[in-house]
Amino acid sequence: MDTTDKNKPAAPTADLDEQALFYHRYPRPGKLEIQATKPLGNQRDLALAYSPGVAAPCLAIRDEPETAADYTARGNLVAVISNGTAVLGLGNIGPLASKPVMEGKAVLFKKFAGIDVFDIEIDAMTVDSMVSTVSALEPTFGGINLEDIKAPECFEVEQQLRAKMNIPVFHDDQHGTAIIVAAAILNGLELAGKKIEDVKIVASGAGAAALACLNLLVILGARRENIWVHDIEGLVYVGREMLMDQWKSVYAQVSDKRTLAESIEGADVFLGLSAAGVLKPELLVQMAEKPLIMALANPTPEIMPELARAARPDAMICTGRSDFPNQVNNVLCFPYIFRGALDCGATTINEEMKMAAVRAIAALAREEVSEVAARAYSGESPTFGPNYLIPSPFDPRLILRIAPAVAKAAEESGVARRPIADYDTYLDQLNRFVFRSGFVMKPIFAAAKKASDKRVIFAEGEDERVLRAAQVLLEEGSGKPILIGRPHIIESRLQRFGLRIRPGVDFELVNPEDDPRYRDYVEDYFALVGRVGINPEAARTIVRTNNTVIGALAVRRGDADALICGVEGRFDRHLRDVGQIIGKKPGVRAFSGLSLLISQRGAIFFTDTFVTYNPSAAEIAEMTILAAQEIRRFGITPRAALVSHSNFGSRDSDSARKMREALQLIRAQAPELEVDGEMQGGSALSEALRKRAMPDSTLTGEANLLVFPNLDAANISLGIVRTMMDALHVGPILLGAALPAHVLSTSVTSRGVVNMAALAVVEAAQPD
Numbered sequence: 149m150d151t152t153d154k155n156k157p158a159a160p161t162a163d164l165d166e167q168a169l170f171y172h173r174y175p176r177p178g179k180l181e182i183q184a185t186k187p188l189g190n191q192r193d194l195a196l197a198y199s200p201g202v203a204a205p206c207l208a209i210r211d212e213p214e215t216a217a218d219y220t221a222r223g224n225l226v227a228v229i230s231n232g233t234a235v236l237g238l239g240n241i242g243p244l245a246s247k248p249v250m251e252g253k254a255v256l257f258k259k260f261a262g263i264d265v266f267d268i269e270i271d272a273m274t275v276d277s278m279v280s281t282v283s284a285l286e287p288t289f290g291g292i293n294l295e296d297i298k299a300p301e302c303f304e305v306e307q308q309l310r311a312k313m314n315i316p317v318f319h320d321d322q323h324g325t326a327i328i329v330a331a332a333i334l335n336g337l338e339l340a341g342k343k344i345e346d347v348k349i350v351a352s353g354a355g356a357a358a359l360a361c362l363n364l365l366v367i368l369g370a371r372r373e374n375i376w377v378h379d380i381e382g383l384v385y386v387g388r389e390m391l392m393d394q395w396k397s398v399y400a401q402v403s404d405k406r407t408l409a410e411s412i413e414g415a416d417v418f419l420g421l422s423a424a425g426v427l428k429p430e431l432l433v434q435m436a437e438k439p440l441i442m443a444l445a446n447p448t449p450e451i452m453p454e455l456a457r458a459a460r461p462d463a464m465i466c467t468g469r470s471d472f473p474n475q476v477n478n479v480l481c482f483p484y485i486f487r488g489a490l491d492c493g494a495t496t497i498n499e500e501m502k503m504a505a506v507r508a509i510a511a512l513a514r515e516e517v518s519e520v521a522a523r524a525y526s527g528e529s530p531t532f533g534p535n536y537l538i539p540s541p542f543d544p545r546l547i548l549r550i551a552p553a554v555a556k557a558a559e560e561s562g563v564a565r566r567p568i569a570d571y572d573t574y575l576d577q578l579n580r581f582v583f584r585s586g587f588v589m590k591p592i593f594a595a596a597k598k599a600s601d602k603r604v605i606f607a608e609g610e611d612e613r614v615l616r617a618a619q620v621l622l623e624e625g626s627g628k629p630i631l632i633g634r635p636h637i638i639e640s641r642l643q644r645f646g647l648r649i650r651p652g653v654d655f656e657l658v659n660p661e662d663d664p665r666y667r668d669y670v671e672d673y674f675a676l677v678g679r680v681g682i683n684p685e686a687a688r689t690i691v692r693t694n695n696t697v698i699g700a701l702a703v704r705r706g707d708a709d710a711l712i713c714g715v716e717g718r719f720d721r722h723l724r725d726v727g728q729i730i731g732k733k734p735g736v737r738a739f740s741g742l743s744l745l746i747s748q749r750g751a752i753f754f755t756d757t758f759v760t761y762n763p764s765a766a767e768i769a770e771m772t773i774l775a776a777q778e779i780r781r782f783g784i785t786p787r788a789a790l791v792s793h794s795n796f797g798s799r800d801s802d803s804a805r806k807m808r809e810a811l812q813l814i815r816a817q818a819p820e821l822e823v824d825g826e827m828q829g830g831s832a833l834s835e836a837l838r839k840r841a842m843p844d845s846t847l848t849g850e851a852n853l854l855v856f857p858n859l860d861a862a863n864i865s866l867g868i869v870r871t872m873m874d875a876l877h878v879g880p881i882l883l884g885a886a887l888p889a890h891v892l893s894t895s896v897t898s899r900g901v902v903n904m905a906a907l908a909v910v911e912a913a914q915p916d
């Protein structure tokens with residue numbers, strides 16, 4: 149049933165609480181739904197999915213329980229379970245009120261690591277009732293993530309479940325938090341030039357999160373005598389009787405101090421996992437030099453960053469929130485720890501796996517920031533330092549580093565039932581999850597690596613996306629970038645974005661204001677355009693100021709092997725320059741643009757999406773054949789549909805006739821190509837629909853190349869499908885140029901630039 153609210157009011161604009169209520173309520177209540185992964189379209193499907201077919205996997209699992217991972221979703225299914233007794237910092241608000249948080253954790257598991265989750269809120273308040281309820285769920289799940297259960301009960305619950313259950317049981321507030329806190333503290337102390345063995349740590353909170361963090365810090369070298377723990381009663385000290393338990397007492401100090409105000413003097417680290425506003429600014433002056441302030445209570449920290457900064461300008465400050473730098477939150481960890489654990493069939497999440505995660509996160513913060521992470525920081529590119537102790541939760545490299553490290557640690561410590569057979573393949577899979585372009589682009593990158601001496605010249609060498617792409621190309625060995633741009637701008641931007649590559653050392657730089665080849669380039673340019681209205685003086689100015697002209701001349705003269713331009717400026721102007729200087733392949737009538745869309749549903753190519761407004765039948769035939777040649781570079785056999793409003797002669801309009809004529813030309817010129825038309829979009833993608841209209845169609849299966857009758861149809865379809873399918877666009881791939889050259893669109897991402905540069909390298913190495 150569609151529960152979408154049809155009377156949706158306008159979204160509130162100012163107040164965060166109001167916006168959050170609106171977000172949760174519209175367009176339908178909550179944040180989750182369940183989707184079937186198999187078709188259930190006919191009687192046969194019904195017989196397979198349900199009775200009688202379903203008996204077969206049931207009996208297979210009865211005979212061999214391990215096969216549940218093969219026949220059900222269990223291997224990728226985690227339960228997020230809470231009884232609502234310590235929900236964020238909101239306290240004991242009960243299981244029903246905890247549901248939005250648990251749904252939220254489920255969304256994070258799915259989005260960040262592709263893990264399916266049932267959120268389960270249980271009305272079970274004692275240790276025994278929790279343990280018996282949760283342990284009874286073992287047949288359903290591949291792992292259990294306990295959430296927001298208060299201390300000290302959470303310790304008992306987790307301990308007993310770990311002993312009883314044969315799947316990973318992980319209390320996120322304890323261990324997820326401890327892992328990310330440990331990584332941030334290791335990095336913060338390194339920046340402060342301090343050793344963990346020597347530092348004084350003052351903790352506010354003696355609950356699930358705080359005690360687990362302290363336990364892990366002790367394993368990493370912190371000394372118990374240097375740790376001062378406080379809860380609602382004040383300092384945890386030897387002899388205290390109120391609100392004590394065996395887990396807290398481990399940190400009891402022999403002292404007559406009683407409050408945070410008394411014990412904070414000389415502290416190097418404040419670890420807040422308690423409640424809002426507990427740390428008063430005036431206390432900060434007593435802390436040691438370069439203190440690390442971790443105010444991690446959610447949603448409101450122990451001290452707001454601006455107050456802490458005003459009191460201690462030398463402090464490094466972390467919170468659990470996404471609206472400040474240094475978000476220390478277990479979301480950086482739990483999706484990926486479970487990803488690694490599930491993928492190797494781990495029976496538990498042990499200390500070795502947690503340590504592997506700590507090391508992976510800490511090391512990642514010292515690498516350059518990826519483009520996606522930079523976007524998560526509002527467009528800035530922080531480098532490892534006081535405001536960037538740990539990566540952003542949106543950094544796509546988290547899964548690539550943490551999951552394999554955890555799986556390896558599981559294998560080495562003997563708890564992996566299905567060790568990863570090949571880590572390169574595993575990384576490829578994770579990469580595919582992160583960059584959906586990974587799979588389709590794989591043959592291109594493999595071929596580009598074999599042609600790493602090919603030089604790609606980038607017209608917009610000063611652009612951040614190009615600089616990042618150049619670094620990736622060099623790191624992956626997928627080609628040699630040449631950047632056109634002003635040296636001082638490029639140098640300062642490389643530094644600002646924390647990129648390692650250096651001009652002159654790692655890549656060639658062409659300074660348009662001062663290049664020794666300038667005269668030769670002007671001469672060549674004038675020879676090409678002197679008779680199309682450009683006089684010698686204009687030619688001189690253009691060769692100084694138009695980087696696409698410089699890049700295209702470089703390719704023409706053999707100073708570079710391929711050109712990438714169009715990241716900035718108008719498509720048609722870049723194309724004009726490419727046309728005038730590089731020109732078309734002999735025999736080609738017109739340039740055309742091919743676009744690859746990659747979505748969860750697969751890959752599909754569209755042409756002509758960018759160049760010719762109303763191509764003739766001959767031009768359509770030509771672009772289809774050129775597109776098919778290009779598609780073969782991806783290791784894909786092209787299956788082309790000439791699409792139209794008309795289905796196999798059902799209309800007799802000009803454009804339908806044009807597509808029919810194009811089909812005859814293609815059949816004559818490229819008889820090996822699988823193609824048919826003219827047909828409607830539905831027939832192109834559904835063999836069943838097509839066969840109904842044309843039983844002996846020469847196209848089989850689903851078309852992977854859609855050829856459109858004009859630019860309007862192609863470009864509009866591209867935009868709609870791309871947006872509706874949340875698809876990744878690779879392209880436009882310029883077809884018909886005499887030498888490799890591509891004019892990108894201004895919305896391209898840095899990953900998109902990398903994709904197109906790799907393709908250009910392959911075209912340079914294997915001209916057809």
Ligand SMILES: NC(=O)C1=CN([C@@H]2O[C@H](COP(=O)(O)OP(=O)(O)OC[C@H]3O[C@@H](n4cnc5c(N)ncnc54)[C@H](OP(=O)(O)O)[C@@H]3O)[C@@H](O)[C@H]2O)C=CC1
Nearest residue numbers: 234236237299354355356357379380422445446468477478
């Ligand atoms: N950033 C992150 O990733 C995470 C943040 N957190 C945050 O940490 C906090 C605690 O969570 P969790 O450990 O799961 O909850 P618990 O209920 O297990 O522990 C809360 C602890 O805080 C203490 N406390 C409460 N109020 C005060 C106060 N005013 N002064 C001093 N101590 C106080 C409690 O003391 P007593 O027992 O005596 O009442 C208890 O020791 C929450 O705000 C939560 O949002 C938790 C997990 C992850």
Ligand SMILES: CC(=O)C(=O)O
Nearest residue numbers: 236237321446477478
């Ligand atoms: C982040 C989290 O798990 C908490 O605040 O409880």
Ligand SMILES: [Mg+2]
Nearest residue numbers: 236295296321
């Ligand atoms: Mg929590």
